[in-house]
Amino acid sequence: MDTILVVDRRVLVRYRFMAYTTAVLLIVLVFVAIPLQFAAGKPEAARVVGTLHGYLYLVYLGVALDLTRKLRVPLGWMLLVLLAGTVPFCAFVAERKLTKLYDRSVAPARALGHVVTGDQTGR
Amino acid sequence: MTRQSRRPPAGRWSSRRALIAHGVLAIWVPGCVLACWWQVTIALSGDALGWVYSVMWPSFAVFGVVLWWNIVHDDPQTVGARGLRRLREEAERARPVEEPATDDAISRAEAEDAELAAYNAYLAELRRRPDTKTWRRR
Numbered sequence: 663m664d665t666i667l668v669v670d671r672r673v674l675v676r677y678r679f680m681a682y683t684t685a686v687l688l689i690v691l692v693f694v695a696i697p698l699q700f701a702a703g704k705p706e707a708a709r710v711v712g713t714l715h716g717y718l719y720l721v722y723l724g725v726a727l728d729l730t731r732k733l734r735v736p737l738g739w740m741l742l743v744l745l746a747g748t749v750p751f752c753a754f755v756a757e758r759k760l761t762k763l764y765d766r767s768v769a770p771a772r773a774l775g776h777v778v779t780g781d782q783t784g785r
Numbered sequence: 786m787t788r789q790s791r792r793p794p795a796g797r798w799s800s801r802r803a804l805i806a807h808g809v810l811a812i813w814v815p816g817c818v819l820a821c822w823w824q825v826t827i828a829l830s831g832d833a834l835g836w837v838y839s840v841m842w843p844s845f846a847v848f849g850v851v852l853w854w855n856i857v858h859d860d861p862q863t864v865g866a867r868g869l870r871r872l873r874e875e876a877e878r879a880r881p882v883e884e885p886a887t888d889d890a891i892s893r894a895e896a897e898d899a900e901l902a903a904y905n906a907y908l909a910e911l912r913r914r915p916d917t918k919t920w921r922r923r
Contacts, residue, residue, distance in 0.1 A: 709834060712834070712837075713834070713837050716837055716838070716841050717837075717841075720841070720844050720848075723848055724848075727848075727851070727852065731855065734868045734869045737856070767869065
């Protein structure tokens with residue numbers, strides 16, 4: 663039996679959801695809330711959005727680690743994907759790249775009738 | 786399946802990859818602990834945001850441990866770009882090479898023209914080779 667990459671689409675979908683959520687929150691934080699704090703002297707928005715982004719980034723780390731490991735992304739790229747959640751706009755780029763990688767590697771394998779085994783990591 | 790029966794790598798805890806992971810972890814976890822302590826002192830001095838980060842940093846430390854554990858226990862041959870390439874090659878070998886349909890006109894033309902026959906053999910060889918460079922999306 664041939665073994666090919668099969669990664670559950672839900673793994674991709676929840677990563678994409680978290681990537682968009684953290685990316686939008688980070689943009690709001692950096693370009694709205696922090697200017698409000700320092701230019702207008704209103705720190706409340708930065709406090710709320712910063713806290714929210716902080717906790718959601720932890721969730722992002724979890725789902726991103728799951729997806730990148732199952733897609734067998736090389737370690738260096740994996741770290742960049744994890745860091746992308748802390749740099750404005752970078753999470754969008756990472757999301758596009760991983761989605762393309764998923765479509766390129768998983769869908770053709772499925773079309774060829776291969777068994778996909780993303781969960782097996784060769785332990 | 787062949788992949789599951791593969792023996793784990795011999796130097797799991799002492800390979801170059803694992804040693805680098807140990808080193809990074811040995812810096813990362815104490816770093817997170819220090820950062821946590823720093824945030825606790827900030828929180829105690831009155832900034833409530835410090836409590837958020839004093840939860841965050843231990844979480845980063847735990848995340849580092851999870852990543853380290855995975856790095857040490859993964860067989861590098863089955864993860865990353867190398868693993869994907871190896872899986873593709875295995876699949877390519879497992880798939881039977883389809884023989885091109887014998888067409889009388891083609892074989893007649895090849896019998897007459899040795900150069901054409903050689904060129905067709907070359908094309909067949911290219912088709913058989915996996916991972917040949919192509920502009921087409923796979």
